Amino acid sequence: MSKQQNLLSTAGKINAIEFKLQYRPEPLMTKTAFTVREMREADLPICLEFTQQVKWPHRMGDWQLHFSQGNGSIIENAEGDIVGCILWWDYSQQLATVGLVVVPEHMQGNGLGRKLMDTVMSQTGERNLQLVATVAGKRLYQQCGFEEAALIYQVQGQLAGTVAPLSSDASIQALDTNNLADIIALDVAAYGCSRASLLTAVAQQGKGLVAYRDGKAVGYAMLRTSGHGQTLGPVLADDDDTAKALISQLLTSETGFIRFDLTERAKAIQPWLESLGLAQVDEVSLMVKGEFVPAGGTGAKIYSLISQAFG
Ligand SMILES: CC(C)(COP(=O)(O)OP(=O)(O)OC[C@H]1O[C@@H](n2cnc3c(N)ncnc32)[C@H](O)[C@@H]1OP(=O)(O)O)[C@@H](O)C(=O)NCCC(=O)NCCS
Structure with a gap:
């Protein structure tokens, strides 16, 4: 093709694109x-x-x-x-x-x-708003005024074998109606507001454990049937050893598929979760419109969400 023919053909293509843009079907x-x-x-x-x-x-x-x-x-x-x-x-x-x-x-x-x-x-x-954004949703949320505040790590898999129960310097008890109020109070301190109704509903769907030190609740974890198998969340603890003790003791009689939605706080326990057969499959953004409410403070920290939607 000559240089002139080439130019003509390019011009034709540009015209076709312009035509398409001009006559794009209306949304x-x-x-x-x-x-x-x-x-x-x-x-x-x-x-x-x-x-x-x-x-x-x-x-x-x-x-x-x-x-x-x-x-x-x-x-x-x-x-x-x-x-x-x-x-x-x-x-x-x-x-x-x-x-x-x-x-x-x-x-x-x-x-x-x-x-x-x-x-x-x-x-x-x-209200301040929080959500966990997929890649597909991120742009829409940015346009709505949301900004990325933290990362969430989706970790899941089939348990590789029987999970050995670990212990920490906290004593661990089964979650029941007698200590539900303890975890609700602990959750308020870590999350920044009360999720009493939600935590009560999640507790009814599965089983849970509460960690105490000097008579004071310092962590809790819940496991429920969900998604491809079971979801382990929320998990709150004041240190990694207590988080691992709660998780391992909840999993010790379990087999099958387990999912976590971990916060950045849980990064240090991820290699241990991997040794149980639970690997990271996704990293998503926690986005916030307004203030990022979770207070932090010196008490228990959030290791795993209830679900990406609930936070
Ligand atoms: C995310 C989702 C809800 C967006 O719905 P939608 O009806 O397609 O979004 P809209 O048409 O209102 O688009 C809103 C804006 O986001 C943009 N947008 C939407 N999807 C996009 C994508 N995949 N890539 C880039 N931009 C995108 C649009 O261009 C639009 O911007 P504009 O106004 O500048 O054109 C939809 O894509 C979806 O359901 N995805 C699968 C499930 C999912 O990931 N949900 C999000 C969970 S956090």
Whole structure:
């Protein structure tokens, strides 16, 4: 091809691109009416289908737990088909978490995710907001004013064998209705606000342990059936040895698939978890709009989340 022919062909391609840009089909949003309404229990099978489509491991029990503790919205098209969902959890006048934000693939890029986020941001008012963002969601959240505050490490796998129970200088007791108030108080100190209703609901779904030193609760951990197997979270402890003692004693009679959503605080115990067969499979961002509420302080620290959505 001569230089001139080459130039003509390039010009043709540029014209074609310009034509495409000029005559790009309008986003669905301007042509179709979408409405947001409150999520109902009857919507959960479709919401579950959405999370399965994006390969999240939630089962119906996980959806029911998140729904029962939260405020959900769904978005419908003009035909009444559900085309997106979102939930938020109200922990205090200062803090809410947001999660389970899904728009099915064929509807993405039409502003539905933004509409769902706008709904939640108007419902949550002045509260600081937290969420754990997937790569797909990060840009949307940045546009909504969220900033990355920390990293969360998804660690999971089949237990390699029987977990040897470890001990620390704390004494460990089974979690039951008598010491539930102790863990709720400990959680308030570490998390910055009360998650009493949520912790009570999670405790009812599985089993837990509480660590005491000098008669004072210094850590706790819970294990429940969820996703591909069981989820170990929350885990709070005032040192690594106590965290390992709680985790190992909860796992000692377990086999099968275990998942953790670890905070940066848990980095030091990750090699030990790996020796149990639990490897890091993802690293995601904890994003915050407003102030980052978890107080820190000198008490117990959060090692593992309840779930990415709950925090
Ligand atoms: C994240 C998600 C909810 C966004 O929904 P959506 O309806 O496609 O988002 P919107 O159309 O409202 O887009 C909002 C903004 O984010 C941008 N955006 C959305 N998805 C994007 C992507 N994958 N890559 C880059 N930008 C993206 C859009 O371009 C838009 O920006 P603009 O206004 O400048 O054009 C959707 O992609 C989804 O469900 N993904 C799978 C599940 C998931 O990861 N959810 C997030 C959990 S934290």
